[in-house]
Amino acid sequence: MAREAAPERRRQILDAAVKVFARQGFHSTRVADIADEADVAYGLVYHYFSSKENVLNELFIQRWSLLLEAIEEADQSALTHQDKLAAVAGFIIDSYRYDPDLMKVIIVEVTRAANSFGQTHLEEINRAYALIAKIVADGQKGGTFREDIDSAFAAMAFYGAIEQLLSGWIFGVIPGSDRDFDEARELIVKTICEGLARR
Amino acid sequence: MAREAAPERRRQILDAAVKVFARQGFHSTRVADIADEADVAYGLVYHYFSSKENVLNELFIQRWSLLLEAIEEADQSALTHQDKLAAVAGFIIDSYRYDPDLMKVIIVEVTRAANSFGQTHLEEINRAYALIAKIVADGQKGGTFREDIDSAFAAMAFYGAIEQLLSGWIFGVIPGSDRDFDEARELIVKTICEGLARR
Amino acid sequence: MAREAAPERRRQILDAAVKVFARQGFHSTRVADIADEADVAYGLVYHYFSSKENVLNELFIQRWSLLLEAIEEADQSALTHQDKLAAVAGFIIDSYRYDPDLMKVIIVEVTRAANSFGQTHLEEINRAYALIAKIVADGQKGGTFREDIDSAFAAMAFYGAIEQLLSGWIFGVIPGSDRDFDEARELIVKTICEGLARR
Amino acid sequence: MAREAAPERRRQILDAAVKVFARQGFHSTRVADIADEADVAYGLVYHYFSSKENVLNELFIQRWSLLLEAIEEADQSALTHQDKLAAVAGFIIDSYRYDPDLMKVIIVEVTRAANSFGQTHLEEINRAYALIAKIVADGQKGGTFREDIDSAFAAMAFYGAIEQLLSGWIFGVIPGSDRDFDEARELIVKTICEGLARR
DNA sequence: TATGAATGAGTTTTCATTCAT
DNA sequence: AATGAATGAAAACTCATTCAT
Numbered sequence: 161m162a163r164e165a166a167p168e169r170r171r172q173i174l175d176a177a178v179k180v181f182a183r184q185g186f187h188s189t190r191v192a193d194i195a196d197e198a199d200v201a202y203g204l205v206y207h208y209f210s211s212k213e214n215v216l217n218e219l220f221i222q223r224w225s226l227l228l229e230a231i232e233e234a235d236q237s238a239l240t241h242q243d244k245l246a247a248v249a250g251f252i253i254d255s256y257r258y259d260p261d262l263m264k265v266i267i268v269e270v271t272r273a274a275n276s277f278g279q280t281h282l283e284e285i286n287r288a289y290a291l292i293a294k295i296v297a298d299g300q301k302g303g304t305f306r307e308d309i310d311s312a313f314a315a316m317a318f319y320g321a322i323e324q325l326l327s328g329w330i331f332g333v334i335p336g337s338d339r340d341f342d343e344a345r346e347l348i349v350k351t352i353c354e355g356l357a358r359r
Numbered sequence: 360m361a362r363e364a365a366p367e368r369r370r371q372i373l374d375a376a377v378k379v380f381a382r383q384g385f386h387s388t389r390v391a392d393i394a395d396e397a398d399v400a401y402g403l404v405y406h407y408f409s410s411k412e413n414v415l416n417e418l419f420i421q422r423w424s425l426l427l428e429a430i431e432e433a434d435q436s437a438l439t440h441q442d443k444l445a446a447v448a449g450f451i452i453d454s455y456r457y458d459p460d461l462m463k464v465i466i467v468e469v470t471r472a473a474n475s476f477g478q479t480h481l482e483e484i485n486r487a488y489a490l491i492a493k494i495v496a497d498g499q500k501g502g503t504f505r506e507d508i509d510s511a512f513a514a515m516a517f518y519g520a521i522e523q524l525l526s527g528w529i530f531g532v533i534p535g536s537d538r539d540f541d542e543a544r545e546l547i548v549k550t551i552c553e554g555l556a557r558r
Numbered sequence: 559m560a561r562e563a564a565p566e567r568r569r570q571i572l573d574a575a576v577k578v579f580a581r582q583g584f585h586s587t588r589v590a591d592i593a594d595e596a597d598v599a600y601g602l603v604y605h606y607f608s609s610k611e612n613v614l615n616e617l618f619i620q621r622w623s624l625l626l627e628a629i630e631e632a633d634q635s636a637l638t639h640q641d642k643l644a645a646v647a648g649f650i651i652d653s654y655r656y657d658p659d660l661m662k663v664i665i666v667e668v669t670r671a672a673n674s675f676g677q678t679h680l681e682e683i684n685r686a687y688a689l690i691a692k693i694v695a696d697g698q699k700g701g702t703f704r705e706d707i708d709s710a711f712a713a714m715a716f717y718g719a720i721e722q723l724l725s726g727w728i729f730g731v732i733p734g735s736d737r738d739f740d741e742a743r744e745l746i747v748k749t750i751c752e753g754l755a756r757r
Numbered sequence: 758m759a760r761e762a763a764p765e766r767r768r769q770i771l772d773a774a775v776k777v778f779a780r781q782g783f784h785s786t787r788v789a790d791i792a793d794e795a796d797v798a799y800g801l802v803y804h805y806f807s808s809k810e811n812v813l814n815e816l817f818i819q820r821w822s823l824l825l826e827a828i829e830e831a832d833q834s835a836l837t838h839q840d841k842l843a844a845v846a847g848f849i850i851d852s853y854r855y856d857p858d859l860m861k862v863i864i865v866e867v868t869r870a871a872n873s874f875g876q877t878h879l880e881e882i883n884r885a886y887a888l889i890a891k892i893v894a895d896g897q898k899g900g901t902f903r904e905d906i907d908s909a910f911a912a913m914a915f916y917g918a919i920e921q922l923l924s925g926w927i928f929g930v931i932p933g934s935d936r937d938f939d940e941a942r943e944l945i946v947k948t949i950c951e952g953l954a955r956r
Numbered sequence: 957t958a959t960g961a962a963t964g965a966g967t968t969t970t971c972a973t974t975c976a977t
Numbered sequence: 978a979a980t981g982a983a984t985g986a987a988a989a990c991t992c993a994t995t996c997a998t
Contacts, residue, residue, distance in 0.1 A: 169982080185474025187386065190967060201984045206969065242556070272471040274530055275384030286532055296555065305555045309546055316527045317520035317550050324519020325512070331473060333485055334511050347508055351516045355554025356495065356504045357441070368957085389992060400959045402996085411993065567978085583872030585784060588971060599980045601975085610972065640954070670869040672928060673782025684930055694953065703953045707944055710931050711922070715948045718921020719914035726913045729871055731883055745906055749914050753952025754893065754902045755839070766961080787988060798963040803990065 170208045173198045177215045182261035186216055186269045186277075216277060220270045223262060224284050227251065231291040241299030246349045248292060249322055253348075256326050257341045264330045267323060289315050305353075318352050369407045372397045376414045381460035385415055385468045385476075415476060419469045422461060423483050426450065430490040440498030441552050447491060448521055449544045455525050456540045463529045466522060488514050504552075517551050568606045571596045575613045580659035584614055584667045584675075614675060618668045621660060622682050625649065629689040639697030640751050646690060647720055648743045654724050655739045662728045665721060687713050703751075716750050767805045770795045774812045779858035783813055783866045783874075813874060817867045820859060821881050824848065828888040838896030839950050845889060846919055847942045853923050854938045861927045864920060886912050902950075915949050 176198030180189045191212050195202045209215045234247035256263040270277040271285060278285065293315035299305035305314075325344060329336035375397030379388045390411050394401045408414045433446035455462040469476040470484060477484065492514035498504035504513075524543060528535035574596030578587045589610050593600045607613045632645035654661040668675040669683060676683065691713035697703035703712075723742060727734035773795030777786045788809050792799045806812045831844035853860040867874040868882060875882065890912035896902035902911075922941060926933035 188474065191969085192967085202986090203969095203971085203984055204982080206971095207982070207984095210969095212968075268471075268473045272467075272473075272526075274467045274471075274526065275387070278530075282530065282532075289527075289532060299555075304557060306557045309550055309555060312533050313524070313543070313546055314550060314555055316523045316533060317547065320519040320521070320523020320526075321516035322519070324515045324522065327471075327473065327519075328488075328511075328515045331477070331481065333481075333488060334515060344512070347512055348516065351508055351513060351551065351554070353554050353556045355550070355552050355556075356498075356508060356513055357552045357554075358503060358505045390994085391992085394960095401961090402959055402994095403957080405994070406957070406959095409994095586872070589973085590971085600982090601973095601980055602978080604973070605978070605980095666869075666871045670865075670871070670924075672865045672869070672924065673785065676928070680928065680930075687925075687930060697953075702955060704955045707948055707953060711941070711944055712948060712953055714921045714925045714931060715918035715945065718917040718919070718924070720917070721921065722913045722917020723910070725869075725871065725917075726886075729875070729879065731879075731886065732909050732913060742910075745910055746914065749906055749911060749952070750948065751952050751954045753948070753950050753954075754896075754906060754911055755950045755952075756901065756903045788990080789988085799965090800963055800990090800992080801961080803992095804961070804963095809989070 169200065169204065173200060173205055173208055174215065174219060176200075178219060178259075178261045178265055181216065181219075181265040181269060186212075186265075186273075213277075216265070216269060217280070219262065220266055220277065220281060221284070223255070223266055224270075224281070224288070227255070228284070228287055228291065231288060231295075235291060235295050235298075241295060241302060241304040242349060242353050244295045244299075245292075245318065245353065246345060248295070249318075249348045250345045252322050252326070253341055253345050256329065257338070260330070263326060267326055267330070271323065272327075289319060292319060314352075318348075321352060322348055368397075368399065368403065372399060372404055372407055373414065373418060375399075377418060377458075377460045377464055380415065380418075380464040380468060385411075385464075385472075412476075415464070415468060416479070418461065419465055419476065419480060420483070422454070422465055423480070423487070426454070427483070427486055427490065430487060430494075434490060434494050434497075440494060440501060440503040441548060443494045443498075444491075444517065444552065445544060445548045447494070448517075448547045451521050451525070452540055452544050452547075455528065456537070459529070462525060466525055466529070470522065471526075488518060491518060513551075517547075520551060521547055567596075567598065567602065571598060571603055571606055572613065572617060574598075576617060576657075576659045576663055579614065579617075579663040579667060584610075584663075584671075611675075614663070614667060615678070617660065618664055618675065618679060619682070621653070621664055622668075622679070622686070625653070626682070626685055626689065629686060629693075633689060633693050633696075639693060639700060639702040640747060642693045642697075643690075643716065643751065644743060644747045646693070647716075647746045650720050650724070651739055651743050654727065655736070658728070661724060665724055665728070669721065670725075687717060690717060712750075716746075719750060720746055766795075766797065766801065770797060770802055770805055771812065771816060773797075775816060775856075775858045775862055778813065778816075778862040778866060783809075783862075783870075810874075813862070813866060814877070816859065817863055817874065817878060818881070820852070820863055821867075821878070821885070824852070825881070825884055825888065828885060828892075832888060832892050832895075838892060838899060838901040839946060841892045841896075842889075842915065842950065843942060843946045845892070846915075846945045849919050849923070850938055850942050850945075853926065854935070857927070860923060864923055864927070868920065869924075886916060889916060911949075915945075918949060919945055 173194060177194045180193045180197050184193065191205050192202060194212075194215065195205050198205075205215070209218070230251040231248050234244045234251075237244065237247070239247060270281055272278065289312070293311045296305055296314045296318075297311035300307045300311060325334070325348065328334035329340075372393060376393045379392045379396050383392065390404050391401055393411075393414065394404050404414070408417070429450040430447050433443045433450075436443065436446070438446060469480055471477065488511070492510045495504055495513045495517075496510035499506045499510060524533070524547065527533035528539075571592060575592045578591045578595050582591065589603050590600055592610075592613065593603050596603075603613070607616070628649040629646050632642045632649075635642065635645070637645060668679055670676065687710070691709045694703055694712045694716075695709035698705045698709060723732075723746065726732040770791060774791045777790045777794050781790065788802050789799055791809075791812065792802050795802075802812070806815070827848040828845050831841045831848075834841065834844070836844060867878055869875065886909070890908045893902055893911045893915075894908035897904045897908060922931075922945065925931040926937075931937075
């Protein structure tokens with residue numbers, strides 16, 4: 161009830177921000193657009209967030225920490241190394257499936273916005289790369305993965321492939337039906353682990 | 360001569376723009392910064408370019424058309440399908456090695472700037488994806504590549520892996536010495552074509 | 559009791575306002591600062607005062623009316639004219655000694671803020687000048703003071719000297735120990751009544 | 758001609774600023790008001806000045822340095838100590854007579870704006886006090902002035918009296934005709950040097 | 957060509973004040 | 978009385994673009 165009103169409003173603003181950031185991009189959205197979309201007074205955005213940037217920061221941090229948790233969880237699970245990578249890919253793809261706008265914002269405005277928010281969150285972003293690299297390195301030690309490809313390098317390729325895939329969906333370059341999402345997880349792993357070459 | 364001055368100036372401005380765009384990002388560079396870096400009067404930028412955006416557009420188009428040519432050339436060459444992909448990766452990596460600032464600008468400000476210039480140049484960008492996909496598809500038809508991975512999908516993974524690699528170099532996430540560049544071409548192809556898995 | 563709570567809160571707010579106005583100046587203090595300093599809810603300031611300005615108004619009026627009373631009392635006392643001026647100077651200096659923050663606020667934000675509150679309270683401020691002028695004029699009529707200096711003029715010089723002195727203390731331009739305060743009253747009167755010149 | 762246009766514009770803006778600052782006060786004048794008064798485009802104010810504050814800073818510094826020069830000149834002249842003070846008072850009064858708006862702005866917005874620009878320019882302001890104090894101190898050493906009034910104290914009283922006088926003129930508290938200005942210089946010196954008391 | 961002064965629309969942020977509870 | 982969420986007007990400043998010379 162009344163006691164819940166405040167957090168609700170905060171959420172309302174964050175949700176609205178996702179929508180407009182996804183629609184217009186961070187730079188092209190005025191704070192007024194967020195307020196309008198949230199059906200809230202202009203100043204309320206500043207009541208809950210210290211700046212427009214911080215709205216985005218919060219969106220990123222909330223989601224990215226889930227990703228980091230998911231990768232850590234995969235890493236510590238009993239799965240095979242290849243299935244660990246599949247779990248990571250699956251989590252990212254499901255994140256997109258579950259809330260495409262949010263993932264679009266995170267990828268377009270943070271992860272790939274190297275001159276602005278990518279810079280700001282470089283550390284968290286790198287943590288993800290490092291965790292993936294660790295899975296690969298463990299796989300190499302365990303004999304699953306070949307050792308002539310540097311694990312950090314492989315992690316970048318793996319993550320880059322996934323992100324590019326999402327980009328393709330986001331911009332309609334490649335089809336993105338539910339079926340595609342289901343397939344994509346396996347395809348990514350197949351591609352990276354088994355390779356394109358016929359055996 | 361005097362007649363040659365003009366084109367020189369134009370080049371001077373483009374080169375300066377690369378530097379400042381790479382340094383500060385497109386949004387954070389003012390037209391004055393470009394003029395300063397080019398050691399040219401403020402208004403001259405507008406004499407040669409109709410807007411700040413068009414400076415970037417021109418930088419992108421010039422470079423990207425070379426990339427498209429390179430991919431087409433690879434496609435039409437007598438190389439094996441795998442070597443065609445290697446040629447593409449090699450061209451992109453060499454582009455970065457040859458002029459890292461320019462590639463940084465193109466990737467960060469265009470290719471990955473999905474809400475601004477990425478949108479504007481979607482068509483040219485997609486043409487690259489399509490050309491790569493064609494190479495993969497031909498490889499599938501020719502029996503080199505497995506057919507259970509969609510060629511468009513594979514192209515995205517391939518291109519995404521390369522671009523992520525460049526991003527890693529650009530932002531110092533992974534080491535980028537000359538030796539690394541040399542290796543990278545092969546590693547990328549190994550990764551994508553042969554896969555991480557030990558055979 | 560509960561019935562006494564209200565006036566207490568009011569006082570609490572006024573006292574807090576003095577502190578923050580003195581510390582940050584009127585323009586730089588937000589209503590939230592007053593509420594924080596008073597350890598009171600934001601909206602309560604508006605429960606007791608119709609506006610931020612009115613908080614300052616009340617502080618000024620309360621103190622200034624005491625000053626006016628003091629001058630009137632001096633005027634009507636049996637003191638010599640010179641001692642009447644000394645009493646006025648003494649009252650102002652003691653006001654500062656007793657509550658420097660309050661006097662700082664009154665001088666800096668009202669008396670010398672000619673474009674804002676000085677304008678608003680011009681009448682009360684002028685009343686003080688007029689009362690001092692009256693003392694001088696009486697002294698002239700009574701033969702104590704020379705008549706070739708206009709009494710209104712003399713009053714301005716006298717008041718200006720005192721206020722500048724307080725300013726000097728407030729901003730640390732001249733030393734302001736207890737001893738200095740004691741001396742100052744006499745020095746001001748000596749300066750204005752007897753003059754700097756050796757006799 | 759054209760080459761002189763730029764400095765003219767700068768001057769135009771400064772002059773306009775004096776007018777509007779004098780009329781509305783610094784805080785109540787928007788940059789647009791200055792531009793309007795100067796009959797100049799909004800942005801041109803920022804072409805010549807980095808901020809609204811800096812417009813005021815420049816007005817103050819230009820005028821105040823003249824005052825400092827004038828006091829120094831008086832100090833180093835062959836005048837009697839009393840006439841040196843008279844020269845100082847005369848310069849300040851003439852400054853007001855010559856350009857009342859400018860002096861109003863300087864006194865109201867800087868000299869007496871202890872919480873904003875007074876703070877910023879404290880050093881320059883104090884230099885004036887110190888120079889006046891030096892004149893007094895020299896007069897004491899030379900036997901002209903009594904030694905039982907501290908010279909810094911006397912300087913504050915002297916300067917405060919003058920400034921209060923200008924304030925009186927500025928706000929119409931006391932009459933300010935040309936005749937009054939002429940008289941004022943002598944009266945101030947009489948008051949401070951000889952004192953109000955009949956001899 | 958070349959210069960740089962001039963223009964003015966656009967947007968973030970602040971914060972006094974109101975109001976529902 | 979007391980709370981603090983909600984409102985929205987106001988203004989400084991930026992900077993791409995134009996234009997007179």
